[in-house]
Amino acid sequence: MSDLDAAIQRTREEVAKLHAELTRYGLVIWTGGNISGRVPGAELFVIKPSGVSYDELAADNMILCDLDGNVIAGTPGSERSPSSDTAAHAYVYRNMPHVGGVVHTHSTYATAWAARGEAIPCVITGMADEFGGEIPVGPFAIIGDDSIGRGIVATLDGHRSRAVLMQNHGVFTIGKDAKDAVKAAVMCEDVARTIHISRQLGDPLPIPQESIDALFDRYQNVYGQKPQGELQ
Amino acid sequence: MSDLDAAIQRTREEVAKLHAELTRYGLVIWTGGNISGRVPGAELFVIKPSGVSYDELAADNMILCDLDGNVIAGTPGSERSPSSDTAAHAYVYRNMPHVGGVVHTHSTYATAWAARGEAIPCVITGMADEFGGEIPVGPFAIIGDDSIGRGIVATLDGHRSRAVLMQNHGVFTIGKDAKDAVKAAVMCEDVARTIHISRQLGDPLPIPQESIDALFDRYQNVYGQKPQGELQ
């Protein structure tokens, strides 16, 4: 097996396995939601097929695409259609070279903020660690062309947050690899829920900007000797 | 085994197995809720028995009924009573020939909207995809005659939505087959919950009608090459 084939196979296995985290944390229902991962060192990414039950996802039915979102013919899984969000994932990989993983869900609390078009304010220290400030809102965009991908990139490019709430839609997260993007999706729903609940009975106390900066900086740097997706 | 017997057996197996989706997604408790499926090519449907634990449901204790809701004597399971909602299911099958599956639950958030007699507004794109607009409210109706069935049909006939909130009661969903109706029940509770939570802290942003139409149309047509219950 060539190095490229080995990298593709490892990415297939990782992306397939990570989907279990979406069901474990209740971020998805039925066949909704999707994860993709860039193949290291190649202009390729691996993504969930469309309409396959979470119980049946496996390395061999993940779908290999180029960075325009075209399925690579003749590869395992290529007889199926990739996720209907493939164009958005591809747009992100083409335009954000440091991104190695993308996740999309309609997780309940994040989508509730998205339906109001309201950013999640950074009022808990774990959110400062992970997102470095608020989780922003991206534009209303219809599926089917590049408009979702453009909205994600326009909102997240240069932003500390690895999560964006797409208005009236759901959440997209990015990461240095697929696991990091999944962690961002899990953390995003957690802070969306906690801060929603906090606000139901009053106004959460703000965290001073310099404390947010210190927390984010420490989390990115002091812990820098380890893979970021593994902290705590 | 005749073709009819084989179709009955397949429907029994599918209907029995689908009940696990109701417990997986927390839509039912105790012995509540029920799923039925029309036997393709026959004037028959298969429905859950009354008062049997979800742990014990199996193809052989599903109950075969004619379209008036009468149990077919001498068939497996016929020694038990069918679901107390059988008359409502039968009414739907008699009056909506394109319907192949019916599901009833008291799922929490859908029933909360139903208790206020309030339709769920279409403010998230996934709801536009799946339901094509609001999920409507049907009349207050007492169990025991055709009034529930009539209310379901009067509300859903000609409506894009496959789900109806029966006032002060719970939710009924229909589909082209039992799986499709189960998907509608799962999605209905999901949007009922997400939009409830969104509205707790303000007003969700509306989606323009033309965008709702475009999303619904695309979901029904562009994806038309695949079984509808399998999308995403």
Added chain:
Amino acid sequence: MSDLDAAIQRTREEVAKLHAELTRYGLVIWTGGNISGRVPGAELFVIKPSGVSYDELAADNMILCDLDGNVIAGTPGSERSPSSDTAAHAYVYRNMPHVGGVVHTHSTYATAWAARGEAIPCVITGMADEFGGEIPVGPFAIIGDDSIGRGIVATLDGHRSRAVLMQNHGVFTIGKDAKDAVKAAVMCEDVARTIHISRQLGDPLPIPQESIDALFDRYQNVYGQKPQGELQ
């Protein structure tokens, strides 16, 4: 084995096994909550031991008590203390001879109503079926004498409801046997949750009293040929 010994053993097995329903439906945490069942034909009941993990409950560590709540020495489990709520259970069995099972939990939504001292209004048909009207509130009572038992009996005697919200405390349910009381506990939390959520965004529509009466009557009588705990 005598008939009495056999009845005791069956009750031990049933009571032990039913505790799994409390964890399945999330009604209890840690070692909280308890179920008891009257031994048919005897002045005895079986109850959960104090402070044993739900993972370890078994027929042999259930505790046999007389109707004053005294542990029957020399029987399996008698080396342990029975539930700290044993006096309340005993009081119910002494004063409500038709009661064959008692359940106590601090389930979240029922306890939230209890903390406000507010009865749960009957605004969903499934609640009319099961409880025949509102779920009432009992008095504030301190553990350690008969005051909890007296409060339960004073509130439920002659009431249609099999559940009572003890003010600032939690919920007690009764039934013709332990399974029926467990069903009442599961249904009580379900309606407490659904109606709470409904009221968060407005006022649920009332159900006319004559419809509540018709639903309750039908559920008790039309379905009377079957064990009540088995309906739906």
Added chain:
Amino acid sequence: MSDLDAAIQRTREEVAKLHAELTRYGLVIWTGGNISGRVPGAELFVIKPSGVSYDELAADNMILCDLDGNVIAGTPGSERSPSSDTAAHAYVYRNMPHVGGVVHTHSTYATAWAARGEAIPCVITGMADEFGGEIPVGPFAIIGDDSIGRGIVATLDGHRSRAVLMQNHGVFTIGKDAKDAVKAAVMCEDVARTIHISRQLGDPLPIPQESIDALFDRYQNVYGQKPQGELQ
């Protein structure tokens, strides 16, 4: 094996195993949260490693530290970093000699109260039993020096509560051993949730101070013949 080695091994096993209670009750996500336990009779404690999945925690990857939070070199797990909250745990052990276990989580409802900087009022009897009054709020403190530990000790020293809500952060609990601290974490989230929900629809009724005192006293003393972590 020396007595000390045996005590260390038992503590490793207990602390590793108790982490499953945090996931069972949904108090933690991803690799967040941590439990530590003091080694009886030694100036040592055992704590969760940083960034290891809950699925992989085992006695051998728990980390042994001295009371300044330094990892004991050459012991199992010492090649990894301990939890990033180790300094806070160590501060508690140094300054509260009766404490044998410490737990930290960002559990949803407790953190929601913490984000508002609001103590949880004691309005349910189970909370009076367990915490003897309100659950207090500790100061806003940044990770990385002793400020979190100082805040915990300053708030809980002399307080009946074994739980403190650290402002904008999460919850820390203490106990006579690790299991007792885990029980406090589980109960804290439960009362945080129940009282939050109760307050959503009105004001919970207060419990008279003398009743709170009586409940707490009884729970600590009447039940004193048993390990406190085992009650109910």
